[in-house]
Amino acid sequence: MILSNRQLHAALDEKRLVIHPEPTPRAPETPGGHCPYDTHSVDLTLSEEIIVPQDEGLFDIDLSRPGNIAKHLEQHSKHERISEDRPYILRHGRFILGKTRERIALPIDPNAETCLAARIEGKSSRARFGLLVHFTAPTVHPGFQGNLTLEMINLGPWPLVLKPGLPIAQLIVEEVRGCPIENPSQFQAQSTAAGSAKRRRKRKP
Amino acid sequence: MEKQLWLRCVASKGQFSSELAILGQDYRGEEFSLFVERDFVEPEGDPDLGDVSARMRVKALDRAGDLVLVRLPGETFSNGYTVTVKQDQLTESLDREPA
Numbered sequence: 001m002i003l004s005n006r007q008l009h010a011a012l013d014e015k016r017l018v019i020h021p022e023p024t025p026r027a028p029e030t031p032g033g034h035c036p037y038d039t040h041s042v043d044l045t046l047s048e049e050i051i052v053p054q055d056e057g058l059f060d061i062d063l064s065r066p067g068n069i070a071k072h073l074e075q076h077s078k079h080e081r082i083s084e085d086r087p088y089i090l091r092h093g094r095f096i097l098g099k100t101r102e103r104i105a106l107p108i109d110p111n112a113e114t115c116l117a118a119r120i121e122g123k124s125s126r127a128r129f130g131l132l133v134h135f136t137a138p139t140v141h142p143g144f145q146g147n148l149t150l151e152m153i154n155l156g157p158w159p160l161v162l163k164p165g166l167p168i169a170q171l172i173v174e175e176v177r178g179c180p181i182e183n184p185s186q187f188q189a190q191s192t193a194a195g196s197a198k199r200r201r202k203r204k205p
Numbered sequence: 206m207e208k209q210l211w212l213r214c215v216a217s218k219g220q221f222s223s224e225l226a227i228l229g230q231d232y233r234g235e236e237f238s239l240f241v242e243r244d245f246v247e248p249e250g251d252p253d254l255g256d257v258s259a260r261m262r263v264k265a266l267d268r269a270g271d272l273v274l275v276r277l278p279g280e281t282f283s284n285g286y287t288v289t290v291k292q293d294q295l296t297e298s299l300d301r302e303p304a
Contacts, residue, residue: 051220066282070219070226070238071256077220099221146242147223 018105051097105145130156216259
């Protein structure tokens with residue numbers, strides 16, 4: 001079940017959903033005024049940090065054995081801090097990473113019958129210019145806490161000006177029935193460093 | 206206060222300023238890496254200057270002999286939130302929950 005704007009406000013009040021800083025106002029202060037809450041979503045904004053991956057042709061990434069790839073990604077990325085006066089110009093076809101200014105938390109209460117999950121989605125007003133803000137990883141799992149990473153591509157023909165605080169995505173929050181159990185059976189299909197030791201031993205002849 | 210479980214790892218600067226690049230090993234010595242919010246990591250030194258020893262907060266999901274299946278505070282590039290490690294790679298403390 002997707003939460004309506006009223007239910008989003010209630011979840012924020014009950015701390016079942018944490019968005020910091022909390023988007024305001026909860027309702028337009030003047031007729032037609034700005035409000036980040038739509039009927040069943042809340043807008044999230046772009047932070048000051050932009051990561052620009054650099055294609056220097058230095059290495060290939062073996063997705064089956066990535067090893068210490070996190071460090072390589074950091075070393076081959078350019079870090080940009082944008083501001084109102086120094087925006088980032090995202091040109092056609094370029095891929096960058098951004099983050100939401102808001103920190104999200106979806107706490108799991110083991111005594112509760114439900115918890116919350118969420119999905120981050122683009123905004124139609126941005127999509128019309130060809131801007132993707134995520135293209136493969138929209139799910140925010142129960143128990144998550146942190147800022148949301150945005151995988152951004154400009155598929156449109158025009159350079160797009162990105163400034164901090166720009167409403168860039170919307171969060172849709174859903175109720176998960178039953179409290180999730182974090183147990184090894186969830187991870188049995190994983191084949192690399194992740195997965196159950198018990199399961200690995202069973203596979204041996 | 207709740208007991209916290211920590212996994213030994215190596216930390217260095219992340220892509221975003223709020224995160225660190227983490228290099229760890231599973232019980233077979235195979236390397237895995239991921240980005241983790243700084244709140245979940247205690248580095249022994251300044252990771253912005255280079256590789257430093259560190260410990261990362263994890264949660265034990267299952268145990269078998271000296272092996273422990275732990276849930277990590279982020280998803281590894283090896284595709285998963287969990288990894289099997291040896292008991293001696295872990296330490297416990299009474300530290301606070303991350304903010």
